[in-house]
Amino acid sequence: xxxxxxxxxxxxxxxxxxxxxxxxENPKPLRIGVLNDMSGIYADMAGPGSVIAAKMAVEDFxxxxxxxxxxxLAGDHQNKPDVGSAVANRWIDEDGVDxxxxxxxxxxxxxxxxxxxxxxxxxxxxxxxxxxxxxxFCAPTGIHWTYxxxxxxxGTGAPLAKDGPWFFITADYAFGHALERDTSDAxxxxxxxxxxxxxxxxxxxDFSSYLxxxxxxxxxxxxxxxxxxxxIATIKQAxxxxxxxxxxxxAGLYLHITDIHGIGLQDAQGLxxxxxxxxxxxxxxxAWSKRFYERHKAMPxxxxxxxxxxIMHYLNAVKAAGTADTQAVVAxxxxxxxxxxxxxxxxxxxxxxxxxxxxxxxxxxPEESKYPWDYFKLVRTIPGDQAFRPLSEGGCPLVKN
Numbered sequence: 001x002x003x004x005x006x007x008x009x010x011x012x013x014x015x016x017x018x019x020x021x022x023x024x025e026n027p028k029p030l031r032i033g034v035l036n037d038m039s040g041i042y043a044d045m046a047g048p049g050s051v052i053a054a055k056m057a058v059e060d061f062x063x064x065x066x067x068x069x070x071x072x073l074a075g076d077h078q079n080k081p082d083v084g085s086a087v088a089n090r091w092i093d094e095d096g097v098d099x100x101x102x103x104x105x106x107x108x109x110x111x112x113x114x115x116x117x118x119x120x121x122x123x124x125x126x127x128x129x130x131x132x133x134x135x136x137f138c139a140p141t142g143i144h145w146t147y148x149x150x151x152x153x154x155g156t157g158a159p160l161a162k163d164g165p166w167f168f169i170t171a172d173y174a175f176g177h178a179l180e181r182d183t184s185d186a187x188x189x190x191x192x193x194x195x196x197x198x199x200x201x202x203x204x205x206d207f208s209s210y211l212x213x214x215x216x217x218x219x220x221x222x223x224x225x226x227x228x229x230x231x232i233a234t235i236k237q238a239x240x241x242x243x244x245x246x247x248x249x250x251a252g253l254y255l256h257i258t259d260i261h262g263i264g265l266q267d268a269q270g271l272x273x274x275x276x277x278x279x280x281x282x283x284x285x286x287a288w289s290k291r292f293y294e295r296h297k298a299m300p301x302x303x304x305x306x307x308x309x310x311i312m313h314y315l316n317a318v319k320a321a322g323t324a325d326t327q328a329v330v331a332x333x334x335x336x337x338x339x340x341x342x343x344x345x346x347x348x349x350x351x352x353x354x355x356x357x358x359x360x361x362x363x364x365x366p367e368e369s370k371y372p373w374d375y376f377k378l379v380r381t382i383p384g385d386q387a388f389r390p391l392s393e394g395g396c397p398l399v400k401n
Contacts, residue, residue: 003100022325029069030324032058032311033097035087035112038076038128041203041229042104044258046127047303052295053308057079060317066324068275070315073097077108079401080204080268088115099124099314102307104227106130106175116141120326123332124310125305129227129254130178131389138396141326143352144278146306149178150389152253156384157183160221160251161192167212167355168197169234179225179253183229187223188349190362195219200230207234211241220248227254232262240268256301260375265366268375275359277342278376284341309342310354324334346384351396355384 009097034054036046050075058070073091077084084105091097092115100116101110109128116123117139124143131150133142166187170176176199184194188369195217198210211234212237214222222232222243231252238250252259255273279289288308292300316325317332339347344354361376369375391399 008326009233027068028134029071029094029316030065031071031073031095031097032099032101032314033073033075033091033095034076034102034307035077035084035100036102036104036108036230037079037228038074040079040107042079042127042227043230044262044298045256046102046104046303048303049188049292049296049298049300050127050307053292053300054311055121055235056292057308057311057315061312063317065318066322066378068324077103079105081107085111085115092119092121098122099311101311102126102303104303105173105294106178106251107132107173109133110174112136113139113142119314121316122326122330124307125307126310127301128352129175131170131182132174132178133392134353135340135389135394135396138351138394138398140186140330140352140398143310143330143354144346145310145354146302147274147354147358149175149182149277149387151276151358152179152381153182154387155358156251156253156272157186157223158190159360160249160272161187161190161280161366163192163249164221165193165195165219166223166251167195167214167217168223169207169214169224170197170199171230172199172201172222175227175254180223182227183223197223197225198286199282199391200226202230204230205233207237208241208335210234211238211243215241215243215246215248221251222248223251225253227256231255232259235271236265236267245375256303257299257373257375260299261373264320265364265369265375268363269365271363272379273361273363273376274382275302275376276360277305278286278355278361278378279305280357280374281359281378288341289362305342309338313338315378349391350399351391351394352398353388353391353394355388357384358387370393 075087099122104127131148170180321328321332334348346356360379
């Protein structure tokens with residue numbers, strides 16, 4: 001047999017194998033990056049718990065979509081925009097990440113929002129809160145899922161407006177600034193008075209000087225515009241100084257169930273807080289939360305529940321669209337109502353805001369708590385169209401007047 005005849009024969013034998021699904025290269029996985037604070041002041045409200053929630057969503061969905069295995073990557077942005085941006089760029093450019101989710105710390109959130117805009121990758125914000133995300137910095141690739149600073153102001157600031165006058169103790173970064181701004185607007189609109197405020201660095205340990213300034217201002221309501229360990233420390237130290245006994249109330253403007261767990265009911269009782277989710281709200285929330293608890297040994301925060309919900313909605317949209325193309329998937333997500341244990345009849349608007357009901361809770365007294373993590377009693381439900389900023393008022397360039 002000639003060399004040429006042998007080559008032709010070999011090609012004929014190998015061709016079916018090369019074309020078969022078995023021999024063909026497996027399609028690349030669909031990768032979702034969960035980017036948050038894994039070990040710092042926001043680790044309890046997001047951190048490893050958000051990664052667990054994301055993995056639960058992938059498992060419940062079935063582990064693959066459109067023939068592609070779904071993978072979760074986890075990253076720690078250390079609450080630094082430059083670190084978060086570096087991780088996001090590496091994930092997209094080198095690791096083929098299609099979606100970046102969670103994103104506490106609004107300065108990081110807004111930095112990653114811009115990367116998503118430039119590189120046409122979806123950003124699913126759950127624990128990052130600045131309302132500017134769907135306002136002046138909105139992007140066609142950004143969806144805000146769980147809450148924002150405007151909604152917190154509506155839920156907590158407005159009802160307490162006339163319990164002041166107010167003084168703010170604010171975290172000195174994008175989230176704190178937005179929360180103080182939106183709450184101040186809500187308080188003034190409701191007829192309340194604001195005496196002033198003071199700002200502190202992220203991760204401060206001693207809040208005594210800030211609390212003294214608040215007390216000396218003559219305020220009757222201190223708005224704590226921070227989160228995580230900063231807010232826990234502020235509330236604990238205010239109690240140690242006896243401010244509540246002197247008639248000075250505290251408004252924890254951004255509290256999570258893990259914060260209440262850290263503060264303890266003795267010091268946290270009576271606090272009013274706005275939430276997008278509570279584990280003990282109904283049978284559906286309890287069922288999912290107990291599964292989460294088995295893995296994390298803590299009940300989920302609203303942000304962690306939002307991570308699950310947003311990723312599940314995304315995966316369903318990929319399946320329905322028949323593609324992972326960002327624009328096609330975003331269009332499908334916006335066209336499809338959100339109905340799960342997290343939200344009922346949720347709607348994603350043109351600016352990327354997912355609109356759904358929010359809940360105002362009061363922290364129970366120790367004697368009212370009947371079992372572990374039984375911390376909240378429902379005060380009222382805020383319909384979504386009242387909880388979130390009107391579409392026409394956000395200044396989003398994507399919204400046509």
